[in-house]
Every structure is written in structure tokens, then in C-alpha cells.
Amino acid sequence: MTEQQSEYTGKATMEKITSLAKRRGFVFQSSEIYGGQNGAWDYGPLGIELKNRIASMWWKEMTQLHDDIVGLDAAILMHPRTWEASGHVENFTDPLVDCKKCKTRFRADQIPEENLKAKKCPECGGELTDTRKFNLMFRTHIGPAEDSASLIYLRPETAQGIYVNYKNIIQSNRMKIPFGIAQIGKAFRNEIVTRNFIFRTCEFEQMEMQYFVKPGTDVEWFEEWRKRRWAYYEKLGVKMDRLRWHQHGPDELAHYAKDAYDIEYLFPMGWRELEGVHNRTDYDLTRHTQFSGKDLQYIDQDNNNERYIPYIIETSAGLTRNLLMILCDAYDEELVSGDKDSGGEAGTPGQGGAAVDWRTVLRFHPSLAPVTVAVMPLMKKDGLAELARDIRCELKEDFATDYDQAGAIGRRYRRQDEAGTPFCVTVDYQTKDDGTVTLRFRDSMEQVRVHTNELAGRLRQEIKAYKRIT
């Protein structure tokens, strides 16, 4: 483990992130009252807000900011021939071994080589079965009969919905190569081992963009999209020393890929894939041409009606995996002096008042934070609560707001820190006199007085100019 990694994991462990996520309503275990469902998670009130914001940042980046990219929302259930054409029926497999003694199931490529050779379970030393291929696609049946004619798959990637619609989109939207189609949606994989919270799950969401280019220009576009995707994470404010590229070696390349790079993030459990950028060549469209019998060539009307099957550059990111990354990236524990925010609550452990004090803070970019501004009255009495509610009401139209009047002010600030709320507005007796409120910043914990008339403008300014300080 590198020094950087141990310093980092000391703060943000998967256990801490999982427990914070549950405590604050980001992510819950699916069907928890029945003991939980492996590989599936539910996104709570803060989680769904965060997920929606990550998705809309990506959507804006890929569609609004690119004149040549349009959106799509294709169905999860697709004609089963799609998956024969794509190669998933044949190739989308993981190698699987079971321990005959302790019954643990492993991905053969994830256990030590010597255990595999000796057929010895890494957990209990028992005998392992032979390796067999296991297809990761979920199967179900459409209609009342459960026979092979009704067999249908839950899509394991969103990409194929784009490929089968590529001609529709050219025709309906007069797209010219090069152009892209972006899509966000659910994907399902029957993963053998689901571990590390929402990192690898059976039900998850992807944000994929397929860029159609002329053969021969694919290498150039591939590099261009690598650059753009890297710049996107910079813009998102992610700690860039926790990102790196990993090029797939010949043994890692998917059946369709000519070249592939992963953007890896340094999660608490180590470097793991966050997003893939793939040169999928003309593989997919050629196969769909063969399997559907439809001509999927592009006709270049600006170039003597030249015909060709485009090459495809894919950028494929996990939305739910991005959410985990954003949580890990934002997570911080900070030693702060206790008096700053104690608000008269001296001596409450962990809540200020002591000589030193810890706080847990999620340093989300304000554009991603589930709540942008929390409004709170210093006291419930003397009309302060009503005043605070009015201010919240005015901010509501433009910002995601919260209202909190329960407990000491220091404790309320800490609750908002833990939820990643970048700004708190406190209404006190002075507000009644001169119309000013306290604006408190999550990261620096600094406080300034602002007139309520200028509050919305000031918040907008702060969001635009936001720079993370640690």
C-alpha cells in the first residue's frame, strides 16, 4: 500500500462510508427487513438527489455542451437476437469455481494462481470444483409461457440500445458523422461476487455515450475522448491524484475492442475502474447488420454518397459507481477547535465546546450537494422560526433547501456538514433588526453576515466560484 493510500484509507474506509450512507439516508440495503438482497441497494432521500445531480452533470456535459451529441432512452428489454449479435450470449462470461467444503463461490480470475492450480479454497483449504464459464446476463421470460421462445434478457449494458437505434436517429435528426448518442439507464449483471458496498452490484446504472466516426479517424477520436473524459473529472472537482489511466492488455480486451483504457479511481480498497473508454471498431454495427439483415451502412451525402459502417468510440461510466467515488472523494474527517461552532453547547462530546473536536464532512461540489442551503433559526421562539421559514421559502425556487430547528446550532451545523450541505443560513435576533443573516461555509466554517436581499445572489456567486480547499 502506498503512503498516499494509507493516509487516505485511514480516513475514508468502506465501513465508514457505508455507515454514513445509511445513517444519513444516502443508500440503504435493498429489502433490509428481510435480511437484505445481495447485489441491490436503495437510494434514500439524499442519495437520489446526489445520483440525479451526478447524472445531470454528465448529461449536460455530453449533450448540451456538444452540438453533435443527442440523447436516447431505450428499453431495458430488447429482442433476444440483440445479445446474440453483440456477442454477449457467447462471450459475456466470468470463470467460476466453488469450494466443495465451505460452499464459497469465487471468480477464478480473482483468487491466487497457486490456489487455482492446486484446486485449494483460499478461505478454508477445501477442494475447489473445476472452473466453468458463467454467463452474467439475467434471463427472464416474456408472456405467460416459460419456454425458449419467450426467453428474454435484462440488458447487461445500455450501449446496444444505442446501436440498434443508430439509423433511426440519423434519419429523424439528420445527424452527420462524426456524431454521438448518449444514454443513462439501468443495467443488470449476475455478478458472482458483489462486494464493497455499491461498487459492484447486480443492478446498477450506466452513463454511456457512443460516438460514430469514419473508419481511419477512430484512433484520433479515441484519444480526443480520453482527453475529454479526463477533463470532465477535473471539472467535477475530483481529487486528480486519485485518478489514473489503465490500458487494457491483450488478455483484458473485450471481444469487440481494438483499444481500451479505464479511468481508475483510488477507492479505499485500492485502484479500481470507474469508467472505460473503448474503441469498439465496426464490430457491433457489422454484427447487427448480419443478424438483422438490415443495411446499417452510413451514407455520406457530402462525399459522393460514400458508404461505410462507422467505427464506434464508447465512453462508459457507472452512475452508481460514480456516486460511490463522489462519496469517497468528498469524505473528510477534520480536527477542529471546539469553540467555533459550539453555540453555547459547551462540553458536548463531538459537538463543539471542548478544546478540540472532530467533525465528519462531505466536501461535495455545491452543484452536486443534495442540499445546497440549510436555513435555521437560532431559537424557535420570538418569531425567528417563522422568519427562517420565510427565507427558506424564498430560496426554494432556485436552490435545494433544508430547514432545521432541532437542537443546538453547533450540532445542526455538524449534521449539515455530514450531509455535505455547503451553506447554512442562520436567522437570529439581529435579523429582526437589520434584515441580515449569518451565512456559514461548510468547508472553512467561516461565517459572514449577508442581507437577505442579497442572499440568493451571493449563493449563486459562491457556487460558481467554488474551489475545494482541502
Ligand code: ATP
Ligand atoms: P469490471 O471489470 O469492474 O467488471 P467491466 O470492465 O465489465 O467492469 P464495463 O462493461 O466496461 O465494465 O462497464 C462500464 C462501466 O459500468 C464500468 O466502468 C463501471 O463503472 C460500471 N459497471 C460495470 N459493472 C458494474 C457493476 N456490476 N456494478 C456497478 N457498476 C458497474
